Amino acid sequence: MPEIWATSGFDLHLDLTGPRVRTALEGALRDAVRTGRLAAGTRLPSSRSLARDLGIARNTVAEAYGQLVGEGWLVARQGSGTSVADRPAKPGPARGPGRRAGAETAVAPGDAPPRYNLRAGSPDLASFPRAGWLAASRRALLAAPSDALGYTDPRGRPELRAALAEYLARARGVRVTPDRIVVCSGFTQALGLLCQVLRTRGATTIATEAFGLTGIADTVASQGLRPLFLPVDPQGARVGGATGADAVLLTPAHQFPLGQPLSPARRTEVVRWAADTGGLIIEDDYDGEFRYDRQPIGALQSLAPDHVVYAGTASKTLAPGLRLAWLVAPAPLVAELAAAKAAADRQCGALDQLTLAEFLACGEYDRHVRRRRLAYRRRRDRLVETLRRDVPHLRVRGIAAGLHAVVDLPDGQTEGAAVALAARRGLAVEGLDAYNLARQPHRPALVVGYATPPDHAFTAALARLSALLAEPGESTAATAR
Template structure:
């Protein structure tokens, strides 16, 4: 049997092809040109692959014996090529670690020039992320092992766009028990996070107007617009979204709210406004989209139940593991009114077919074993301590709002631009309330959105110290 690779002849004995191709340890695609000889052609092909970046620094190459067998040349030829490129500085060879691609100086310079990166802040008190250092790696690994050990073979095939039934069943029990959500498994759709859920709903609504809280997260407004919807501001005051006030929002086809802990003001939606929202949905045939992004983290009283429990036929409940476990998992869920399930599942099918299955099975195991509950309770205690440290550092001089729940606080300041500039000079990143208004204006309230979930445990005290110093300097200024 004969194979040709750009002038290199590969000769195999009868019946040996399967054995040969199955035993090669490291795959390496090369196209050596043997016009000038086998060694010269292989040498040039390897050198070009390193120069072009197709073989990145640190890449391990096959052993000389394997590469020789792969290309149908002698081992002496491949060894001579490796030795030559080691001498030229393209490769490195160490006893016990094999031959690897070296860091070529010109590559390092090109990488630095071609991929500019913003400098990360030394200390980070921006909102939006949990303490990812607290990810329950041991519990997740146990759940993953059990899930893989018991998963049927079909779990590795294409799946239901609604998600694995194991996770939908586990979430049905958990959401009903912990958040008061009416969530039969057949009405749950698993997503890769809140953003995908919001995008899918916007598409299903076919480009209608969507009322969104003002202030609110600007990226979520961008998601709605990117998926064909238009955005109408829904004002927020000390009682939450002003759903009991007349306004342009009432003509929208959907309303997106954060009832348990409004983002970024931190207020809880007043019971009267909850009723007003559900009454609006029933009367207009509209949809309320409930973003329950951190509903598990309530510190000074019992958690506020989900709005969905008041009108399950008119509220789409969206939750995620991003704040409880970590954003990297890309696992979220929607509990939908019955009339939207098929349409959303079809939109999901044509978006990414389905969310990856193995992570779903692991999360189902974590929920069913109550390890998820234990982790949330531990996080709740940790974040409450952090919130208390923040309040102690602010003292009576600075007013912090939205502190009964969640992973951030809104700190009132007279001039947020000046405070943020001082913080940046100290290497501290904080959020600005001004970034969250639908329309910027000088008459808007000023504030810092301070996230106490993001920093690692060891960095948090220093971050608070710098924040206190920056606020003190702003006060004197």
């Protein structure tokens, strides 16, 4: 039934053919965006207006809009309605955080991009506290001296370093003063600057965990250092393998991606290694704020502040697009890190620094983290409950903290086959081997991120995941051939 929007502000031909009106509406809107008839940024009519124009139920339009928002074709902002999202001319699958650049999973001709994203490594971006951030930005900008908008200390704005020192000491147990903090443009830059300083000091090797993000090893290697991989077991990284390394990079609060904390014995062991050898410990406080079974584990840095560089970021608590991270360094390294930062890009953007400082100082950051901790725990519980109900023989691990779980595959299933089958069913997920930097033997498993899908799509994503994992091993294996 071809229809014309007559009263919604502009005319657009939509051909809603077939018995399923919602499916037809989704397809017509998708096609309009894909072909460019609806340009990026175009504001769509309200669900009430479009439903009236098309003579269909308002809920049908609202559900279609919600589905297309979840797929990335549209964006919805409170107070601004629904509009067409910015997207490349030929949309492809998003690259997961564990992949090397250019190593995207191939999509066969005619295959649609994944509808549901269960890759690990990202928070729920829709939960970004826009109103609170905007209010903090306004207050910070009104109070800021004029020179705050000029060239400033490469270590970062003093307001942010003071706010971070207070928060890190209180919430993460870090032993810190503002003069020991260097603000960076994300963790990747922070690690790169630190590697650059270590290489200048004569370092040649950094030991890191055998399971982790490929970008970590790439950053180390790009600075002329050799990565040495430490096996990982249920107690965390086996730090005894760091012999000969100049530094050790660990995720002690929540090993990524396996999920266990570094055991107390291993913490003591690596601190003793640093004291005996003069080596440096780099603590990546990955998911440190998001712990569900007890109070968050305190930072390793508090055990040996003169031997540990603590690295934190706003990427998981707020959003990676802020590009704000921080290093808490031993005093002898601060000046060298500041010089490296100045040479790299002079300084981070002052406005975002001032806003984050105000966001921390007014307590809104703490409130946001508590809200997200509760929301992510509920999502984790729903994931575990769904899998235990539908596929009760599976083991789900690494769930005490963070934004993802490790789900062991049934006997007979392979990671490659499971990931390929998931893609065919519109589900983006990655196998544990995508994070296996040293090819350490392990049971086949999926790394399932539960923070990324929007709320309205989470139930459907879990249903597809559980159906996939319930597949017989032979069927999944056949899919891979």
